[in-house]
Amino acid sequence: MEQPADRDFPVVGIIGGGQLARMCQPPAVAMSITLSVLAASEGDSAALVIPDALVGAHDDLDAVRRLAKRCDVVTFDHEHVPPDVLAALADDGIPLHPTPAALRFAQDKVAMRRRLSDLGFPCPRWTVARTADEVAAFGADVGWPIIAKTPRGGYDGKGVRRVDEADELGDWLAVVGEAGPLVDGVLLEESVPFDREVAALVARNPSGSTAAWPLVETVQEDGICTEVLAPAPGLEPAAARAASDLAVRIADALGVTGVLAVELFEVADAIGQPTFLVNELAMRPHNSGHWTIDGAVTSQFEQHLRAVLDLPLGDTAPRSRWTVMANVLGGSREDLYPEVGRILGQDPSLRVHLYGKQVRPGRKIGHVTVCGEDLRDLRLRARRAADQLRGAPGR
Ligand code: ADP
Helix, strand or coil: HHHHCCCCEEEEEEEEECCHHHHHHHHHCCCEEEEEEEECCCCCCCCCCCCEEECCCCHHHHHHHHHHCCCEEECCCCCCHHHHHHHHHHHCCCCCCCCCCHHHHHHHHHHHHHHHCCCCCCCCCEEEEECCHHHHHHHHCCCEEEEEEECCCCCCCCCCEEEECCHHHHHHCCCCEEEEEEEECEEEECCCCCCEEEEEEEEEEECCCCEEEEEEEEEEEECEEEEEEECCCCCCHHHHHHHHHHHHHHHHHCCCCCEEEEEEEEEEEHHHHHHHEEEEEEEEHHHCCCCCHEEECCHHHHHHHHHHHCCCCCCCCCCCEEEEEEEEECCCCCCHHHHHHHHHHHCCCEEEEEEECCCCCCCCCEEEEEEECHHHHHHHHHHHHHHHCCCCCCC
């Protein structure tokens, strides 16, 4: 699809055809913005709803250039585009948001830890290890167990390990120095005794305006986020504001453009007050922000488009006292549609979002959202609907 050169409304290119790109389409339609995606296959989640998807790999410079040629600005559905491809696009003069210089800190956890520590942002104690002796020394220093991470390429807890003894990491240390996610070593972190995990979501546009949504609690099971509670319950407004401010300061300091999710550990300080340590960064719409589609005045997907186009940012206020989002993970049920009908019949205020993805066990295939006044009731309803959709027995 060739775009007329003089069209008034912009074309936003998205590298990657996953559900995040897909969920940008409704607000793009509303604002008459054209999206164009580079998807790995015609059946990718976003390629099913965004016309004329290009099919190609995100690490294939020619394919990425073909996308860029169609677009006024290019953004991302994931952080896996290699730095050399990003550098070539930047050299071509393609506006990229986030910029490669910022995106680096979402692509490489060691670069992120180093930069945030240099800037004085609170992180777990960390180091990079290349040998078993270095692992042993770090464990002895911070206390066992420790957490080991591949600096690049991890998601949903893949690439994260709890390590109880130095010799458990032999398989990872053996490939340090070889091309791959462990080329520069293994990231080691102290195991943070957190009370819970929360996420601060902000958007920043190239003009430097920022907007933050309320801090949310992310409930994780086996390294996968299963539920998001917005706002994070039981926090004093001042503590929630401190976490949001932290995310805004990180967005400013790193020059992030687009949506930034800052995953945080909430830890009690010496007098029991909540403080926050940064776990990791994502520079794109994020699972912790799916609640904003139904629960906030401006969704993270609309905001991401506004931000990358340097439009004014929208109001991030919640529409209800509480919003609960539960992820639908692939389970035993393959044909979801009949169950969708049943769920909608049971709970007319529930919102169901499915991503058109093939069902595979544990894969995020959709989410449900429900808004209202009674958090306990909302959690039960969201969980029940998500379990029903996957074909799991209710909890
Ligand atoms: P991914 O990139 O796969 O999302 P994360 O770095 O977010 O990986 O880690 C996945 C999960 O592992 C976190 O949500 C948290 O529950 C746990 N985790 C990660 N780092 C630490 C740490 N330093 N201390 C304790 N738990 C951790």
